[in-house]
Amino acid sequence: MSRPERVAVVAAGVTTPIGQDLDAFWSSLLTGASGISSIERFPVADLRVGRGGEIKKLTRIKRWDRVPDCRATRLLVSAADELIAQVPLGPATVEPSRLAVVVGTALGGVEEGERALAGEGPRRRLRGALYDSPGDNLTRWLGARGPALTVSTACASGATALGIGAEMLRQGQADLVVAGGYDILCRFVMRGFDALRSLTRDEVRPFDKRRSGLLLGEAAALVLLARETDAGRAPLGYLLGHASTGDGSHISAPDPEGRGLERAARLALAEAGVGPDDVDFVSAHGTATPLNDRIETAVLKRLLGPRAPSVPVNSIKATMGHTMGAAATLEAIMCLLAGRHGQIPPTRHLEVPDPECDLDYVPGTARAARPRLSLSTSLGFGGCNGALVLESA
């Protein structure tokens, strides 16, 4: 087959605990500002861990009268607002039927279900509990009348959404695609991870010998994708390759050898038409659980071969927690910003090396480097794996 047409990342928008626009997000990643705090929006007193990357107040949008009272929707709309400030998505830019929306999520509108079953608000709130409800709300807010799709590959969802969005463009199903991921902090997910004993009482320390688990965060991250020929002169970069794979190993733990993740990375590189030797930088999933970081390190060593020790690898989850469905999209945006600004954000709280995690994880401070080609990896419940290959403009 001939090489598929390149897909450009034209613009991006983020809503995160460390900033509600790209500039604030990027500057916080570089300076090491923390988005972790005590959770205030719902009760956590009965949980072992009550901290996370909570967004205290949504500051970007002042009036919510066109937006349902659904936090997931509002995070998405806030990120979309930044996107359309860069590229207006009205009929003058794109025929509404040619604008598609693809979002990924691990939790969908589950908090709406929690609220409805607790007797809060009208029963119709239950409709908001459907996993594709926040994505549908975003589609309406944008005025998009093209395909609208929600994908859910757990915490790899933000990668899958970008990959599917790119494929829709390559096959001419849309001219522009708003793609990305989201998830919110709610009692449902905090209870679940608390029960699994996955949350740390310490700092989140990716790849550190003392790492003891993750903290959760909430975010939405969206990019505007276009075929290269339609992208204009100054895109953020290009999405060259994607793959999402299943481990077929365990319902919640990753494959002990990371075989599914390795397959995803190799398939994504193949789709991009590049090889492991072309990778300048890796944005790892890096949750700071003992198992994940060891497995990811082993996968990267097999994939990158003798070059592995010299390729910078980072994890930004210590800064704002694991934002689940949003994480992979945020990390993809981070990869492109690293290429644009010539800086790789550090892996925070990595202080004590682990002999089993012996790659260059960019500890301490940001690194002056301008990665052209980045690989971003993600894992999730259900043995889900995602990989993206990105090229900076």
Place this chain on the structure above:
Amino acid sequence: MSAAAGIPAPAVRAVGLCSGWGTGVAALPADACAAAGGRSLVGLGRPAVQGERFRRATRECLWALAAVEAMLEDGRAERAAIAGERTALLFVSAAVYGASNRAFIEGTGGGTHFAYTAPAVVPAEAAIEYRLRGPSVLFIGGAPAALRAIWYAATLLAARACDRALVLGVETFEECADLYARARRRTAPPLVEAAACLWLEPGDGRLVLRSARGRSRGDGARRLGEMLAVGPLAEVALRRHAGYSDPLADPLGLTGAWRGEVTNLIFTKGAG
């Protein structure tokens, strides 16, 4: 790129179907409302799957396994024929997570139950059981999600990212029956629990996916009942049973509607 160009279309090797109406296609009614006899929900119950590994598995996970097993039976194939890295698994559902999410919210599901609230765990149980280790994506939504999954399967096959692709759908409603009863019109076709699995391989012809805003006539739901994302897969099973040589294409393409979006899979023969 022209949307009309499309991609190489897949062929159907086998289909497995389990529904509240009974086993396989033969149990499907000609008129769902009449067959339901006033019931608003036609349930599947819990399949008899043996094994310690399934002690905690949810009903929806077990129906996913049953659908794959029915597909293997239809294709007269052994498990080894689908095992490995060259099999893609695309999962579709609008509401399969409802039961486990509700159980966890209301406290009837404990901490260990939490993993089962992730929709990804339903296909994961099938992937573990049948050693499916290739590309994998979950599409959430009604019938268009199933059509989108068939399209993506075709994309993966065309790119040679896999040799075969399974499109697996599961919809269960029983645990949230009271909630659906409040939300749906009394005259609506009954909700019918169902699980289906489609085995796709490279075929002849071309496939185009189109979507537009509007309403669908919903003929499938009147015939089979409302199976949401499983509806198009059940339709393919019906056509295969009726003897169509290419059940994706004959006698028409496939259509599905959800949230105001009508999606069409259009097949053109002989141009592959």
